[in-house]
Amino acid sequence: MIEFFTDSKEKLDLYKDWIGKAKNIVITSHQNPDGDAFGSGLGLWGYLKQFSFENVTFISPTDYADFLAWMPGIEHIVVFDNKNKATANELIENADLIFCCDFSSGSRMKDMKDNVLNSKAKKIIIDHHEQPESFGDLMFWNQHASSTCELVFQMIHKLGHGNLINIDVATCLYTGLLTDTGSFKFDATSPEVHLIASQLLAAGVVPSVIHRNLFDNNPFEKLQFLGYILIKKMTFLPEYGVCYISVTEKELQKFNSRSGDTEGIVNYGLSIKGAVMSAIFIEKEGIIKISFRSIKDFSVADLARDYFEGGGHKNAAGGRSNLSLEETVQKFLTLLPYLKTQLVLQPN
């Protein structure tokens, strides 16, 4: 399903009316931000800053990982933590328009959820996740898009402002395009994605710099942690084509693991020959956080939604569990025999 408010004259007029009158604008993305959350939010921020609003503020529901710290404009982000909560709430309360980037479910705003949903501001959702909730007044939504950055690029163009995609905006948008397509390798890497990438390069993006900033900036301890996980904690079940990893809170502490350090580890499981699905279970702050990845038609979004209070995309999804780490893994393993036909009968 696709819904671009810019394609309906009535909705586009509404948008133009709202943005024309807006004084204060808030942009937000989801908790535990990834490259696409900040790429789309900061790209949109850099675009909107070029108009004469009194305030355009990006508020992140939670703090961000080091691998994003180089992004243009990141120093202006207000993190919704104890220190900034009062300021952030005031900004949300005074906002005329709130853009929600890279999520479709209110709960992904964590503690900010109620303030945003109850605010008088008009809400505009720009997103590519499945099954959006209906809190948006306008949607720029396509579940087949590679990334929210792709959608922000298209929205800016549909509004006739392609010339405002300067190098900083382009850098942010390229970041989400790159991270959400797994460096242009996932199925959502459409011809359109490469056409957009080409235009972002023409705007001045240097791919090698962004790639290095994102992926070759690891703390030494993070690689040691990865080594430990691969040797000690990874299990592969060839009969199902399933790889899984479980990590305790103690192990995170032992390797001084920071928020975001576990990001991407789940993908190693899919690099095993014959793997169809990979899962990682992480014990953190009293709950188990789960990431799933899959290939081809096996939907981890369905798995996450049906059994682990989560959701996402067909090939990349997340969930949670209030059971213990062992019980959660056990629950996952018990499901596998029922999923076997879907897992094994993957068309080429």
Ligand SMILES: [Mn+2]
């Ligand atoms: Mn995304």
